[in-house]
Amino acid sequence: MIHSDRILMGPGPSNPYPEVIEALTRPVLGHLDPEFISLLDETNERLRTVWRTSNLLTFPISATGSAGMEAAFVNFVQTGDVVVVGVNGVFGNRMCDVAARAGATVIPVEAEWGQAIDPQRLLDAHPNPQIIAVVHAETSTGVRNDIAPLGANKGGALLVVDCVTSLGGIPVLIDDWNVDIAYSGTQKCLGIPPGLAPLTVSERAMERVVPTPQSWYLDLNMIKDYVTGDGTRAYHHTAPISMLYGLHAGLGVVLEEGLDQAWERHRLCGDELHRRLPEIGFGLWAQQGHRLPELTTVTLPEGLDDVEGRRTLLERYGIEVGGGLGPVAGKVWRIGCMGHTARMRNVKMLLGALEDLVTATR
Numbered sequence: 001m002i003h004s005d006r007i008l009m010g011p012g013p014s015n016p017y018p019e020v021i022e023a024l025t026r027p028v029l030g031h032l033d034p035e036f037i038s039l040l041d042e043t044n045e046r047l048r049t050v051w052r053t054s055n056l057l058t059f060p061i062s063a064t065g066s067a068g069m070e071a072a073f074v075n076f077v078q079t080g081d082v083v084v085v086g087v088n089g090v091f092g093n094r095m096c097d098v099a100a101r102a103g104a105t106v107i108p109v110e111a112e113w114g115q116a117i118d119p120q121r122l123l124d125a126h127p128n129p130q131i132i133a134v135v136h137a138e139t140s141t142g143v144r145n146d147i148a149p150l151g152a153n154k155g156g157a158l159l160v161v162d163c164v165t166s167l168g169g170i171p172v173l174i175d176d177w178n179v180d181i182a183y184s185g186t187q188k189c190l191g192i193p194p195g196l197a198p199l200t201v202s203e204r205a206m207e208r209v210v211p212t213p214q215s216w217y218l219d220l221n222m223i224k225d226y227v228t229g230d231g232t233r234a235y236h237h238t239a240p241i242s243m244l245y246g247l248h249a250g251l252g253v254v255l256e257e258g259l260d261q262a263w264e265r266h267r268l269c270g271d272e273l274h275r276r277l278p279e280i281g282f283g284l285w286a287q288q289g290h291r292l293p294e295l296t297t298v299t300l301p302e303g304l305d306d307v308e309g310r311r312t313l314l315e316r317y318g319i320e321v322g323g324g325l326g327p328v329a330g331k332v333w334r335i336g337c338m339g340h341t342a343r344m345r346n347v348k349m350l351l352g353a354l355e356d357l358v359t360a361t362r
């Protein structure tokens, strides 16, 4: 039996909007059907609005967020290019791995897990890197890294930003911040199931796409003819039609609510969690001033067992939260509050359940 009533408060996926689930069940059209192409165009226009960009090349990669990350490196890196990467969690480390496999000489700039990265250290790491890359919202730690100072002072470098856990949840201002390449995922703050990776690429970056990227599937030189070509579109791969219906519908929900309103909803839920969790006995773990409303990391009260506690939450209350990763595995929980899940009723339900759990250990 598959449970249909889980409250997904882990690091992802979040609960999808009901409108999205409805869209996933629509009849499938051909991927070159003019009706489908116009839905794709409208989806890309909605993505531009949500990314706060006018970038022409803005579209969803047909794979999960990790493919967005891979596309952001393989298309812009040739052997020996210097790539500076901010590392303060799992996804910064993963960026280093992806960039290195694409042939880059990687310069990691580390900060302690749970702390933000000082942008000046990224800017000072190398005099003339090809790319400076950073994770906006580190899902492994609940920390927000600053982006604006990087865009303002990047010089000749391309600025790559991982927005998988930020897009739709906190302000992401691609054009204002001068970001060149950004990618996201559908299953976190956008309230859509996993499966697509919204990507946006500046005109400046488009001029620097390498001629033959090491990935065939993610080669932007070819994909752009299907995504932005006018009139007839050239086949590259079969677009995942149903997932695109879902993305179109989910972005519709976000824009109807208003992007600022969606940010505000995430903020209010985060504030309530950050205010109440310490009262129940949990410790806020991420650096103050850089805490994400959509992903709260906490240390556990004395006597509450990591695995047992999360199992009880899931089985007795139907609420999923995530465990810690890397150096804090077994020591912290990651509480997501993203997309359709980011509602005060879910926050109150979780807080009530946690109070029960903690009381039972006393």
Ligand SMILES: *Cc1c(COP(=O)(O)O)cnc(C)c1O
Binding pocket: 012, 064, 065, 066, 067, 069, 091, 135, 137, 138, 139, 162, 163, 164, 165, 185, 194, 195
């Ligand atoms: C979830 C996540 C990813 C990877 O996305 P997948 O959809 O799991 O492939 C990348 N970066 C960050 C910051 C994430 O939170």
